[in-house]
Amino acid sequence: MRAPAITAERRGAIERLMVDYVHAIDEGEYERWPDFFTEDGRYQVTGRDNFARGWVAGMLLCDNRDMMVDRIYSLRQVNVWEPHTYRHVIGPTQVLEAGMDGSAFTARTQTNYLCVRTMHDGEQKLFSTGRYLDDIVFEGPAGGDVPKLRSRMVIADSNQIDTLLVIPL
């Protein structure tokens, strides 16, 4: 793997994407979640063991933005769940690869996360830890300046989910 060539501006934009993503979820602004992705963006949660074994039917799979919008509508209006929120803490983002896809700048990155779940009565539990394996593309003219997730694979360290997974990680 060659050393990723990436400007400080682009690196800064990727870091802002990472931070903005978890704040949107942790503050309950779920409707903003699909906007972090490209139109044909893919989002999947899987367990480390599933991932290692090539078991592709992970938990929560959206292969376009419409499916993400459906998930959020369902979370708000359809599914029954005990109210709770997440708090993510993310580590520094490692750029694995950077390059051009046609005229668009792209990067592959990974970022560790830790997510604590707080129930409506105050009970807190370590809900999930793992890493985001991301494929990022910069949208906009001249190589683009707005980074979007073309793919986010959430690889949870544990294959166990307590009670249910309704809010995206």
Added chain:
Amino acid sequence: MAQAIGVRPVSELIRWPTDDLSRIPLHIYGDPEIYAWEQDRIFRGPTWNFLSLECEIPKPNDYVLTKVGDTPVIVLRTAEGGINALVNRCTHKGSVLCYDSRGEGKRSFVCPYHAWSFDQAGELRGIAFEKGVGGLGGMPEGFDKSKHALTRLRVEVIEGLVFGTFSDATPPLEQYLGEPMVAHIRRTIRGRKMQIIGRYNHIMPNNWKLYIENSRDTHHPSLLHAFFATFKLNRLSAEGGIRHDPANWHHLVFAKRLTDQGHEEYSPGKLRTMKADFGLNDPSLIAQWMEFDDNITNALQSILPGFVLQQILNSVGTRQIITRGTDECELIWTVVAFEEDTPEQRAIRIKQSNLVGPHGYISMEDGAIGGFVQQGIKGDRDKQAVVEMGGLTADGQPTRATETSVRGFYKAYRELMGA
């Protein structure tokens, strides 16, 4: 007997409120003494427990770990190609022999503690320093290794599903399942070669029986799961029904989505779960192909004690209950594809895994609802649940607006528990 030691007799622990099957005493969901009896009389009693899929141990000397109730079990493929199941407990001090969830090339099982070694049939083959050192110590002359084999389960396989039983009294698997259950298992798998495409370990905040009841509760899907009702995937107004084995221990509930004629109860505004304004931006999620000639689009087959074979549209898979004390259990979901699937069919199965599991559009509520019951009954151990819809008995009924399958579970439960 294995776990219920120093525990009061079942007859002192459980008082059924009525002679019929229509009432369930709530204290059975939280009593550790009853839990101990369940381990002995149900999971280690005359029942067949799902152990694993045959495709998880494809080669000679492969193994996987599983549990039957609380008991850790090794499921292995022998060098000769057979399948054995052994309790994962060294007969010396009780340590587990295997502590990695799966492995290959395993011809013997050597305890990490004092290196007692066992063969694939569970026979004790070697004891480290059996003869002592320099003529001193070691095992006594008369120590009989053949009396210290691992506990071995009887194993039978149907359509790639591996079952095991602890009891000599359990009838052969197909007889235990009964003809209608065998027929439906064969109809669902049809001899096709399974490939696992995903596994979800769903921790549920409730007693194991509450999930088993839920899987047999045929009138809750369209009431609890709005997704089912709204998309007319599994409403009571579709053609469907319940089948069971002659003993009423196992149940199959099914629906045919395309036959839904509607019902007044599902009119807009009457039920929370009918969302007239909910449409999917991406309806490809529920696009399916007719995989089965019987046009059944939704089938849940519950095999006592803790196994479910699932078909939700084209999502085919297994669910296995593992007990975790009185107030918690684990449901292991395994979704599969088949070797003969076209790439398009495989893609549909992968997409429909969004419907099931802890994240599933139509199953996440089952994780929540068991917890709601477990919370609700905390202060009322003397009260009882009412399961009277469809009558007081556990017979097969041509409707799903009934709780007959839940009563069927408690009929079996009472027979097994002897109370």
